[in-house]
């Protein structure tokens with residue numbers, strides 16, 4: 332089967348069937364070639380309902396989780412977004428389809444380099460990749476309209492809350508090292524409103540405001 336047909340099945344059976352409604356998110360998931368973000372040996376299951384290994388003990392997240400987190404960000408098109416955990420670059424590509432600019436941070440240099448070259452080859456010139464501890468954010472580029480953390484955090488790092496713009500939104504998996512829940516934080520006039528969503532399991536966020544290595 333062609334990859335575009337597999338993508339269509341993924342969107343219908345994994346996303347729409349589970350309640351993803353944002354049409355822009357569904358269109359982005361239909362468009363971005365997920366098979367170009369996985370290892371060659373995983374091509375046959377690039378559109379399956381699961382996270383996949385990308386090397387260095389890290390993963391590209393399950394398609395549903397990417398769609399759900401992106402939907403929670405409520406992107407309209409003009410936002411400056413910060414992602415913590417570039418990994419393969421797949422989530423960054425989805426964000427780049429839906430927002431103005433994407434700043435993405437990865438702590439493992441080899442993954443960041445691969446993701447950056449993939450994103451360049453695909454023509455995403457509104458994504459900027461940084462190698463450092465993402466729990467500290469990017470103070471020199473703050474504030475951000477949206478922040479997404481794609482690794483499991485003990486709590487949302489304080490520096491990231493400080494780098495969020497007014498009316499901004501943070502989405503992050505928060506919990507223990509082995510089980511988390513998606514948390515959405517909305518910043519309304521210096522007040523943070525928190526809501527809880529899907530249960531999930533991410534690799535750990537490692538850093539000064541995350542878990543120890």
Ligand code: SAM
Nearest residue numbers: 391416418419421422437438465481536537538
């Ligand atoms: N968003 C990625 C994608 O689309 O492929 C998946 C991310 S993977 C589940 C989590 C990533 O977070 C890993 O690549 C890991 O190295 C990275 N990570 C963990 N702690 C980090 C930190 N403090 N700063 C930046 N990246 C971090």
